[in-house]
Amino acid sequence: MPASTNGSTHVTDLATDYLDIDSLLTEQELDLRTQVRRFVDDRIRPNINSWYEDAVFPQDLVKEMGSLGLLGMHLSGYDCGGRSAVEYGIAAMELEAGDSGIRTFVSVQGSLAMSAISKFGSEQHKQQWLPGMAAGELIGCFGLTEPTAGSDPAGMVTRAVRGKLGWVLNGAKRWIGLASIADVAIIWAKTDGGIRGFVVPTDTPGFSAVPISQKMSMRASIQCDITLENVQLPESAVLPGVVGLRGPFSCLNEARYGIMWGAMGAARDAYQSVLAYTHERIQFGKPIASFQLTQQKLVDMVLEIQKGTLVALQTGRLKDAGRLRPEQISFGKLNNVRQAIEICRSARTILGGNGITLEYSPLRHANNLESVRTYEGTDEVHTLIMGRAITGIPSFS
CATH class of the missing domain: 1.10.540.10 (Acyl-CoA dehydrogenase/oxidase, N-terminal domain)
Incomplete structure (x- = not known):
């Protein structure tokens, strides 16, 4: 145009x-x-x-x-x-x-x-x-993270033991999206035979979910604490297709893949909102788009949005071709979320004091992305996944 x-x-x-x-x-x-x-x-x-x-x-x-x-x-x-x-x-x-x-x-x-x-x-x-x-007639949630087991899911304490009629679950989960409005929960728990997944209708006695309040991020979303107290399940509730952390990690990789695209959407929206603002905002008798330092910020945003979108697209093409490795997903999640946060913060500075209001999107996006940066693997976790892929030496333990 x-x-x-x-x-x-x-x-x-x-x-x-x-x-x-x-x-x-x-x-x-x-x-x-x-x-x-x-x-x-x-x-x-x-x-x-x-x-x-x-x-x-x-x-x-x-x-x-x-x-x-x-x-x-x-x-x-x-x-x-x-x-x-x-x-x-x-x-x-x-x-x-x-x-x-x-x-x-x-x-x-x-x-x-x-x-x-x-x-x-x-x-x-x-x-x-x-x-x-x-x-959209039924809603699901995914219970892996616990109050004391975030980046180390193997440290979960939720347990499932065999009962008279099937399984009995006890434990707690934290930061579980949608749990208070969900019809079904996928709950991961330790058993004598390894970590297993369970399909738990949320109206099962002993299952409760309470939304976490007073959040500064992801406010138009729901995250909950889940409590499991002697939740009785039939034998058929267990997911039969997997044992161990390979199961939840496989699902997390699906979510991490979507995140690398989503983060660039937030970054793009922040950039586009301030690009328009720079032409409308007049200071010292001219639009701030004409200032060299403003143009530098806009250029840096364009560089990272375009690079991040190419990263996401190439990752998607690899996934569709059946050639994508989990370590490659970590590349996109780590890079794109980190860059998106910086883009949104930089965009906020262009807006000046106006940028702290909800009239403009960058600070809302930046606040949300702090959660996105944490869930489905922190920067540190994805750095170490990439480090292991590059050096061949695991550093987690």
Whole structure:
């Protein structure tokens, strides 16, 4: 688009896609992006400030996202979308341009809870839960992290022991997304035979979930403490397809993959909001877009957004080709979230004092990304995963 002098339209084609990354996407991928972007523009942007300020998760959007095919969209069968990894990534990017909390819902529902059932569940599990979850009629959560076991899930203390009729679960989980509104929870617990996953309907006696309040991040989202007190489950509740941490790690890698795309969506939204602002804000008799230091900040944002998007796209192509290694997912999660936070913080400085209000998105995105930076593996964890991949020497223990 040619340059213009009309405020926020004063951008060039290089301002929106400097390296013409769109040319690397298929028509189907671009059509999906248009569809999700329209949903974000119509349903999320007009409301996100009030949701964030009031700490409200917009549960009425769940069935809408189901009808758009966004829930479990990368899974096949059982009314799931069967979309490619790249398509799922594009959807994650657009949703997080709206807010990290909305993209996190899609991730918890599809990449964690639904993936666990799809990958490791019985046929009964799949038929009972997946179609309803894909439609947004049922909500799932994924219970791995504990109050004393975050980056070290092997240190979990939740246990499942055999009882008269099946299994009995006792323990606690923390920072579990959606748990208070979920219909089903995938709970990981130690057993005498190793770590196993259990499909736990949340109305089972002894299961309780309490939202964590007073958050400074992810306010338009739900994270909970779960308590499990003598939760009685039938033998059929166990996920039969996996034993050990390979199970939850496989699901976490699905979520980490979506995060690398989503973080670039948040960064892009912060950049675009301040790019418009720099043409509208007049100081010393001219728009601040004409200042050298402002242009330097904008250029640095463009560099990292374009590089991060290419990282996500290449990772997605590898995933679709069946060639992606978990260590390569760590590259994208570590780089893209770290850079997205810096972009959002830099964008806030361009806004000056106005940037601390909800009128502008960068600080909201930056606050949300502090949570994204922590969950599904901290910077330190992904650094050590990459270090092991590079040197061949594990440093975790």
